[in-house]
Amino acid sequence: MYATLGNVVSMGGGTANTTSLLRVMNERAVFAEIFRLGKVSRPELAQATGLSKPTISVALADLERARLVRPVGLRTGNAGRAALLYEIRPQAGWVLAVDIGRAYVRFALADLVGEIVARRDEPSRAESYDEVLAQLTEMAAALTTEAGLAPGDITLTVFGTPGIHDKETGALRVAPNLPGWELPGAVERLADVTGSPYILENDVDLAAVGEGAYGLGEGVPHFVYVSLGTGIGMGVVIDGKLYRGSRGAAGEISYMPVGEGDPRADPGRGMFESVASADGVIAAAARLGMIAATAKDVFDAARAGDETALKVVSAEADHVAHALAGIVAVLDPELVVLGGGIGTQAADLLIGPVTERLPALVALRPPRIEASTLGADAVLLGALAFGLATARDLVFERAVAVTPPG
Structure with missing residues (x-):
């Protein structure tokens, strides 16, 4: 009460x-x-x-x-x-959600009740930090203009990026797919994108928030969102709340000691990511004599019955099963949601084999494993859900501060 x-x-x-x-x-x-x-x-x-x-x-x-x-x-x-x-009143506040990925940049602008009024996706200019920053500024201006707003009308902008925000240096750590963001002060320059207050969150954490608000995690108090794609990461939800860890690094499962090879070979990538990410799948196929331009090519070939591709898929399922075994042993989630390019596009090839292998690797009955229904919008929807909750407090505090009682 x-x-x-x-x-x-x-x-x-x-x-x-x-x-x-x-x-x-x-x-x-x-x-x-x-x-x-x-x-x-x-x-x-x-x-x-x-x-x-x-x-x-x-x-x-x-x-x-x-x-x-x-x-x-x-x-x-x-x-x-x-x-x-x-x-x-929907127009009492506005939230701009931004997903900064290696391949795409996605924007959505929503009013205070969550109605999306403008949306835009573009291939990312991720090869250059300055180019990405310019792209973000251009897209933000285009969306606010489309919605009939001025940049100052935005209550809050939420950026989702890979990696960990080092608040002492203003750099983005453990984000090898975004070159230039590891430099001191890189994150702080996001303030210039809209001129509005902003929050930066890990993209996979936001995907977990999105899954809890709009997807399979809705009403599930304990679940994890595992993103398998260009990179690998995990968002952890405990008792219905996002768990970040002491330094915001909870869920950095790319560094789990799963797979073959020397973990020191690529300091920017962990062992699990080096074997199970999209690049890892392509490399595994190449070692077996199969030339593939993308991980999707490998999975499509496996569906067509190609024996080499099927061996690659089997190895991928084995890596994922061993990683999930460690996650289950520590967190005991009720649900594992697979997301990312591999997690969603190859779910039909991976979930069955992973589910079959897990019982031999964990002490208790494994959690159910399902592919995200949010697809590529998981991070964007999580940014909206996170931003709306925060923006509602902001607009209330501002209104109370300037509005005298009747």
Whole structure:
């Protein structure tokens, strides 16, 4: 339940300060419940929050004055008086979600209730840091213009990138597919892309957030999202919350000691990534005499019955099974979601063999393994979900700071 006046004890600020604080708490509670419930009436808000109907009315009046909520008609059909419904005002805030990948850059602009109003995908100019930064700036300007907004209208921008943000140096570590981002201060220059507040998150962590909000992880308290593609990474959800670790490096499974070879051969890639990523699949095929331009070529050949390709797929399944065995032993997830180019495009070839091999490698019954239903949009949707939750707090705090009580 939410606080009411009878539950608040003054701590020396006086009755006026206590009443003002309580008023803000009540408004925040009502604001949060409207987000959760959608179109909602005063009686429904009173039941959800435990606040009195007069308190709800005052809070709604203040939120409407601040242009955070709006009335949207009446609920009819029940006996008695029709109830006035309220909803979040969509234009109260805007979130820009950005997925910066090795192959593509994806943008989505959404209003405060999550409705995407503009979307754009482009091949990445990832060979050069400056080129990527210019591309990001151009795409952000194009999307805001398309939506009829100015750059300053963006409440929050969320960037998803590979690697780990080193907050001491402003560099992006462990992101070999984005050359130039490892230089000091590289991340801070993202502030110039829109001029709005921004957050940078690991892309696979965001994919896990997206999976929990919109995909197979919805309602699953313990799951992992394993991305197999150009690179390899994992997002961990424990008790329904993203787990980052002490330095934001939780889920860097590319460095798991899985596969053959010297882990020191390529300092930018871990052992597991060197054998199981797209480049690893191509290299494995080449060692067996098969020339393939992409990992997809190998998987397509395997589907057609090519014996060499089938051997490569078997080795890939073995690497993935051993990596998942370590993950299961430590985290005991209920669900493993496979994403990334390989995880989704080759799911039909990998999930069966991996599922068959896991029981011999783990102590208890293995978790279920499924391919992501979000596909290439997993990171972008995660950035939106993360950004919307944060932006809602930002717009509330700004509105409360500038809007006097009625």
